[in-house]
Amino acid sequence: MGELRKDYFLDRWVIIASERGKRPHEFVQEQVKQKAGKCYFCPGSEDETPPEIFRIGAKNRWKMRVFPNKFAAVRQEGQASIKTDNIFYTFSANYGMHEVIVETNDHKKQLWDLAPKDIVDLISLYSMRIKELGKMNGIKYVQVFKNSGKEGGTSILHSHSQVIAYNKVPELVEQEAKAIKEFKEKMNICPYCCIINSEKDSFRRCFENRNFVAFAPYASRFPFEIWVLAKQHVKSITDLDNGQVKDLAEVMNSILKKLKKLNAPYNFMLHNSPAGEDFHFHIEILPRLATWAGFEFNGTIINTLPPEEAAKFYRGE
Amino acid sequence: MGELRKDYFLDRWVIIASERGKRPHEFVQEQVKQKAGKCYFCPGSEDETPPEIFRIGAKNRWKMRVFPNKFAAVRQEGQASIKTDNIFYTFSANYGMHEVIVETNDHKKQLWDLAPKDIVDLISLYSMRIKELGKMNGIKYVQVFKNSGKEGGTSILHSHSQVIAYNKVPELVEQEAKAIKEFKEKMNICPYCCIINSEKDSFRRCFENRNFVAFAPYASRFPFEIWVLAKQHVKSITDLDNGQVKDLAEVMNSILKKLKKLNAPYNFMLHNSPAGEDFHFHIEILPRLATWAGFEFNGTIINTLPPEEAAKFYRGE
Numbered sequence: 001m002g003e004l005r006k007d008y009f010l011d012r013w014v015i016i017a018s019e020r021g022k023r024p025h026e027f028v029q030e031q032v033k034q035k036a037g038k039c040y041f042c043p044g045s046e047d048e049t050p051p052e053i054f055r056i057g058a059k060n061r062w063k064m065r066v067f068p069n070k071f072a073a074v075r076q077e078g079q080a081s082i083k084t085d086n087i088f089y090t091f092s093a094n095y096g097m098h099e100v101i102v103e104t105n106d107h108k109k110q111l112w113d114l115a116p117k118d119i120v121d122l123i124s125l126y127s128m129r130i131k132e133l134g135k136m137n138g139i140k141y142v143q144v145f146k147n148s149g150k151e152g153g154t155s156i157l158h159s160h161s162q163v164i165a166y167n168k169v170p171e172l173v174e175q176e177a178k179a180i181k182e183f184k185e186k187m188n189i190c191p192y193c194c195i196i197n198s199e200k201d202s203f204r205r206c207f208e209n210r211n212f213v214a215f216a217p218y219a220s221r222f223p224f225e226i227w228v229l230a231k232q233h234v235k236s237i238t239d240l241d242n243g244q245v246k247d248l249a250e251v252m253n254s255i256l257k258k259l260k261k262l263n264a265p266y267n268f269m270l271h272n273s274p275a276g277e278d279f280h281f282h283i284e285i286l287p288r289l290a291t292w293a294g295f296e297f298n299g300t301i302i303n304t305l306p307p308e309e310a311a312k313f314y315r316g317e
Numbered sequence: 318m319g320e321l322r323k324d325y326f327l328d329r330w331v332i333i334a335s336e337r338g339k340r341p342h343e344f345v346q347e348q349v350k351q352k353a354g355k356c357y358f359c360p361g362s363e364d365e366t367p368p369e370i371f372r373i374g375a376k377n378r379w380k381m382r383v384f385p386n387k388f389a390a391v392r393q394e395g396q397a398s399i400k401t402d403n404i405f406y407t408f409s410a411n412y413g414m415h416e417v418i419v420e421t422n423d424h425k426k427q428l429w430d431l432a433p434k435d436i437v438d439l440i441s442l443y444s445m446r447i448k449e450l451g452k453m454n455g456i457k458y459v460q461v462f463k464n465s466g467k468e469g470g471t472s473i474l475h476s477h478s479q480v481i482a483y484n485k486v487p488e489l490v491e492q493e494a495k496a497i498k499e500f501k502e503k504m505n506i507c508p509y510c511c512i513i514n515s516e517k518d519s520f521r522r523c524f525e526n527r528n529f530v531a532f533a534p535y536a537s538r539f540p541f542e543i544w545v546l547a548k549q550h551v552k553s554i555t556d557l558d559n560g561q562v563k564d565l566a567e568v569m570n571s572i573l574k575k576l577k578k579l580n581a582p583y584n585f586m587l588h589n590s591p592a593g594e595d596f597h598f599h600i601e602i603l604p605r606l607a608t609w610a611g612f613e614f615n616g617t618i619i620n621t622l623p624p625e626e627a628a629k630f631y632r633g634e
Binding site: 003008013147154171173269271284286295 | 319320321322323325326328329330332333334389390391392399403404405406407408409410411412460462463464467468469470471479481483484485487488489490491508511512515535584585586588601603608609610611612613614615616617619
């Protein structure tokens with residue numbers, strides 16, 4: 001038996017069709033052999049990336065590096081303001097800043113090989129870029145995300161995150177902010193605060209420490225999808241105190257170690273508050289072990305692994 | 318220079334970042350070698366599929382076959398009615414029927430190798446299944462779609478389409494129906510009728526005959542995305558007359574031949590009217606030559622090929 005399920009408060013529907021599915025261990029991916037060739041994210045190629053914006057560590061023994069993306073999706077050119085021609089044609093320049101954060105100097109290490117203290121450093125870079133880029137003219141949102149593995153949409157295997165600051169709030173973040181507002185007006189509480197309370201003791205619970213909780217969401221879009229939420233109602237990763245950052249790094253490390261066991265390609269996206277909105281900071285991690293096809297692109301998503309099974313895998317049961 | 322663009326009337330945004338992109342011929346995919354092994358969609362294996370629902374041609378010399386999907390995402394079991402527990406948990410059974418339409422008895426042919434008259438036959442099967450399944454208890458929508466190629470989400474290479482009839486209108490179709498309603502209330506005309514008029518003479522025009530038009534949509538989500546629309550305001554593929562069916566088959570054939578040149582994996586989905594709604598029938602074809610990643614899953618989509626370039630490719634310029 002499967003189920004049709006709706007997201008907690010978005011109009012997003014998923015068919016959980018476990019009878020089509022595989023057991024968790026059957027999702028394990030083969031190791032991809034890296035192509036030989038020069039890596040521009042490696043030490044020694046610093047002069048061949050666009051000029052460095054920030055670095056952790058000494059110039060010749062750096063640990064992490066931030067620089068503009070050479071193949072930027074958005075640029076600081078043209079008009080950031082959005083216009084409409086003849087009703088149907090709404091547009092602006094692809095305005096903004098697109099940066100890369102190289103997470104380690106070691107080509108052979110992935111984020112799941114790094115220690116929690118390294119993830120603390122990475123979080124500090126995320127916060128720094130969000131604060132700095134968020135202040136720039138015309139920027140409405142700073143989106144931090146990571147693509148890992150070929151099916152995760154990356155062509156460069158050297159472990160890195162990306163930052164796109166642009167003239168729009170991402171549609172999903174906007175929908176979430178709207179849903180929070182409507183829910184709070186009715187119930188006088190943030191829906192995510194309620195969901196955390198409900199999920200942290202459910203069959204979908206995965207990890208928990210003093211400040212953070214992680215669970216497989218009720219209407220998971222992907223096998224092994226997992227969300228990490230601050231227990232306190234915090235608007236953005238930039239508002240976390242040191243203890244919270246440490247706890248976030250610890251939970252992220254626990255999740256990534258599990259994804260390493262599957263050798264899973266994945267994406268994750270920070271969900272921070274847009275300026276002036278109330279929001280509940282969280283990170284959504286989407287392993288990419290299934291391909292969306294024709295049915296999914298019209299809306300409803302088929303997921304062959306129930307989140308309750310994914311949670312057992314994360315809990316080590 | 319690129320652009321941020323919004324869909325004609327949905328809240329769907331795309332960054333057209335052509336400077337990152339490739340020329341059309343650089344998108345050509347390598348031929349995938351088929352794995353050896355038995356194909357259950359081939360002649361001779363008829364007894365090993367679930368019982369046949371319909372067939373074009375003689376039992377031993379059939380041309381097309383319809384049967385239930387052995388690995389169905391939805392089933393005729395449990396409750397089709399949707400319920401909500403504790404505010405956040407909305408669900409039903411994964412209720413419905415999931416069918417396969419094998420499009421040819423020839424394992425080596427793909428839909429793009431078939432003639433327009435074969436596509437006329439396929440359209441007649443689509444219409445028949447939509448009418449029949451749409452009458453069944455608890456069914457709100459009959460979704461017809463095709464997945465082609467590995468990146469298109471299919472594991473079975475023998476050319477086939479799929480039909481999922483279930484207890485929900487797909488979110489995208491629902492959003493479109495809502496937008497049509499709102500637009501018509503304001504402007505007293507269907508927005509798609511306006512868009513056709515505007516696009517069929519634009520730089521995004523691709524194909525046109527007496528009854529159908531095809532163009533690359535203004536905010537294309539994928540390189541080479543193309544939509545096929547009935548020129549007349551027709552609600553569903555089931556309402557087309559013989560002349561319209563012939564013209565639709567001709568345009569689909571022209572598009573598929575172009576996709577064959579790229580050896581492109583692709584999906585297409587029929588957009589028919591939900592019961593009781595007004596709607597403008599169309600087909601959306603999504604070549605899968607790019608991978609959505611972290612940024613896309615938060616909403617805004619990056620597309621590296623402007624639809625104006627895709628249209629040139631379709632027009633043979």
